[in-house]
Amino acid sequence: MRTGAAAGHQGYYHEAVCYGSEEELLAVTVPFLLDGVAAGEPTIVAFGERHAALVRSALPAGAEVDFLSGGDLYARPTAAIRSYRALLAAHLARGVGQIRIIGELAPSMLGVTWDWWARYESAINHAYDDFPLWSMCAYDTRVAPPEVLAEVARTHPRYATADRRHVPSEHYTEPAVYLAENRLPVPDPLQLTPPAVELTDPTAAEARRAVYAADGGRLPLDQVEDLVVAVSETVTNALRYGRPAVRLRVWSGDDRIVVSITDRGEGPSDPFAGLLPARHGGPGGLGLWITHQSCNHVAQYRDVDGFTIRLTAGDPLYRTDAATPDPALTASPATA
Amino acid sequence: MRDVITEQRSAVSRGHVCWSYDDSAVFDDAARRFLSAGLAAGEQGWYVGPDPAEVARERLAGLPGLDAALRRGDLRIVAPWSAYPPDGLVDPVGQVHAYATATEAALAAGHTGLRVVAECSGLAGTPAQRDRFARYEHRVDRLMRARPFSAMCAYDRTRLGDPAVAELACLHRHTNAPGLLFRLAACGPGTDCAELAGELDPSNHELFAAALERAELRPVDGELRLCGPRLRYIDHRCLTHLARYAARRGAVAVLRASLPTASRLVEMLALTGVRVEAAR
Numbered sequence: 115m116r117t118g119a120a121a122g123h124q125g126y127y128h129e130a131v132c133y134g135s136e137e138e139l140l141a142v143t144v145p146f147l148l149d150g151v152a153a154g155e156p157t158i159v160a161f162g163e164r165h166a167a168l169v170r171s172a173l174p175a176g177a178e179v180d181f182l183s184g185g186d187l188y189a190r191p192t193a194a195i196r197s198y199r200a201l202l203a204a205h206l207a208r209g210v211g212q213i214r215i216i217g218e219l220a221p222s223m224l225g226v227t228w229d230w231w232a233r234y235e236s237a238i239n240h241a242y243d244d245f246p247l248w249s250m251c252a253y254d255t256r257v258a259p260p261e262v263l264a265e266v267a268r269t270h271p272r273y274a275t276a277d278r279r280h281v282p283s284e285h286y287t288e289p290a291v292y293l294a295e296n297r298l299p300v301p302d303p304l305q306l307t308p309p310a311v312e313l314t315d316p317t318a319a320e321a322r323r324a325v326y327a328a329d330g331g332r333l334p335l336d337q338v339e340d341l342v343v344a345v346s347e348t349v350t351n352a353l354r355y356g357r358p359a360v361r362l363r364v365w366s367g368d369d370r371i372v373v374s375i376t377d378r379g380e381g382p383s384d385p386f387a388g389l390l391p392a393r394h395g396g397p398g399g400l401g402l403w404i405t406h407q408s409c410n411h412v413a414q415y416r417d418v419d420g421f422t423i424r425l426t427a428g429d430p431l432y433r434t435d436a437a438t439p440d441p442a443l444t445a446s447p448a449t450a
Numbered sequence: 451m452r453d454v455i456t457e458q459r460s461a462v463s464r465g466h467v468c469w470s471y472d473d474s475a476v477f478d479d480a481a482r483r484f485l486s487a488g489l490a491a492g493e494q495g496w497y498v499g500p501d502p503a504e505v506a507r508e509r510l511a512g513l514p515g516l517d518a519a520l521r522r523g524d525l526r527i528v529a530p531w532s533a534y535p536p537d538g539l540v541d542p543v544g545q546v547h548a549y550a551t552a553t554e555a556a557l558a559a560g561h562t563g564l565r566v567v568a569e570c571s572g573l574a575g576t577p578a579q580r581d582r583f584a585r586y587e588h589r590v591d592r593l594m595r596a597r598p599f600s601a602m603c604a605y606d607r608t609r610l611g612d613p614a615v616a617e618l619a620c621l622h623r624h625t626n627a628p629g630l631l632f633r634l635a636a637c638g639p640g641t642d643c644a645e646l647a648g649e650l651d652p653s654n655h656e657l658f659a660a661a662l663e664r665a666e667l668r669p670v671d672g673e674l675r676l677c678g679p680r681l682r683y684i685d686h687r688c689l690t691h692l693a694r695y696a697a698r699r700g701a702v703a704v705l706r707a708s709l710p711t712a713s714r715l716v717e718m719l720a721l722t723g724v725r726v727e728a729a730r
Contacts, residue, residue, distance in 0.1 A: 318651050339711045350652040
């Protein structure tokens with residue numbers, strides 16, 4: 115049996131907490147957790163270090179609340195979904211009536227890589243809907259930019275407030291609609307410089323070699339090899355399911371490698387592609403799902419060139435003033 | 451491609467070599483060098499091909515000491531029907547036994563081993579022939595790891611086509627087959643382990659699945675062991691093939707390779723039928 119605001123709800127009860135102070139955060143979090151503990155429900159906090167300590171200090175001693183490392187869980191959206199689904203399935207197998215989780219993204223994730231976390235926030239409405247989960251996603255309105263808060267409104271069906279209300283989000287958009295929208299990423303300044311490698315219709319093997327060639331030993335080997343897996347899968351999908359010509363471009367910076375793979379097609383029709391394994395074994399879906407777990411950022415978008423997947427290994431949190439653009443390349447539609 | 455060509459040179463000296471060709475003169479040169487190296491090492495040489503003996507002798511012309519080697523019986527020109535079944539459907543077990551016997555006979559005659567060049571295109575022309583011959587290729591690879599027996603198996607690409615040649619070439623330790631990215635070979639003598647080398651990816655995962663079937667690997671203590679010191683890449687499709695193949699044999703596939711990405715894929719896909727162990 116479910117308790118609290120989610121009582122009687124089927125599936126996932128997903129809320130955002132948009133707070134303006136630590137007092138407000140605690141005013142939502144502490145009763146949410148204590149009510150869960152009182153009901154005997156698995157009650158979990160996935161906050162960063164500072165807020166985890168804050169919540170711990172506000173809870174009575176011995177409260178049976180699990181604290182997960184938010185940093186590890188929220189490294190990559192698709193991996194987070196996979197981990198959470200495994201966690202939820204384990205609890206469900208024990209016959210629990212409800213699972214409560216409150217989590218937060220690190221402030222750095224609300225910047226140039228926010229786009230894939232926005233997709234995560236939307237996708238989980240579907241991905242967790244086969245579990246009796248009540249979760250809250252905390253956003254600090256003093257830190258999150260307005261455009262992030264606008265996406266939070268579109269990806270969360272409701273808000274939890276400090277005065278213990280649960281308010282529907284009037285901008286909530288169904289995941290299938292939200293995820294099908296074209297979402298141009300923040301251009302990486304590296305893409306405004308000439309690529310280290312550019313290939314047309316490469317085989318997967320040629321694409322893998324291009325990544326190794328571009329690396330130059332600057333990134334840790336495991337990150338380069340994960341990127342190689344992602345590039346191999348993405349090129350394979352583009353060749354198999356996209357429309358020719360397939361263009362591979364690789365840029366190498368001091369702290370990251372950026373790869374874009376563009377074909378003339380429309381991209382996958384499954385809005386959850388990359389975030390969840392392909393439904394019904396759909397084309398290319400497993401490769402894209404692996405790709406999303408093998409890079410530190412994945413952007414996918416459509417523009418005049420066709421469909422592009424951009425992959426980043428290394429540090430994806432680039433400063434937008436970090437590279438000197440080549441004026442001849444700034445007009446490229448793919449980087450606009 | 452570069453490493454395949456490099457191997458091609460060194461492979462000419464010994465071992466199990468697949469030589470694919472579209473120019474018979476180039477094959478003849480490779481055959482002469484392969485046999486010549488064996489004769490120089492005291493091995494008995496066999497040249498098995500579809501041509502009449504006198505034509506075969508012409509093709510070997512230029513091999514140092516050819517006539518003397520033929521006179522002494524150090525080198526033999528063997529008709530295919532005396533080395534292989536006349537109907538062209540090879541019995542993998544019987545054929546390996548025949549070469550094992552021939553190897554022991556060569557040793558008994560004072561040679562250091564047996565070395566064969568065989569033009570096998572006629573034995574692998576149809577899918578049924580090819581399936582039999584591919585199974586034989588892996589079994590004979592095991593014999594070569596255990597006994598002083600070497601062979602160059604030659605296939606005419608213009609007759610068989612590249613895909614058919616690839617089915618056979620991938621079961622050799624060394625090959626010059628163009629574009630072939632991986633090989634599945636026997637490991638050291640006295641072991642049921644198999645060795646994977648090269649790259650296994652979407653372009654060849656079906657070929658890999660077929661190669662596994664034909665290798666007929668045997669589990670030991672519930673484990674199907676493969677090592678990959680020269681395996682550079684394996685994707686999720688091939689890991690899945692490996693897991694399913696092992697499961698059908700009631701075993702877990704254990705792949706020893708320095709490929710952290712393979713371990714991560716196994717974990718990601720929750721593939722219980724395969725385990726990746728870091729190679730020492």
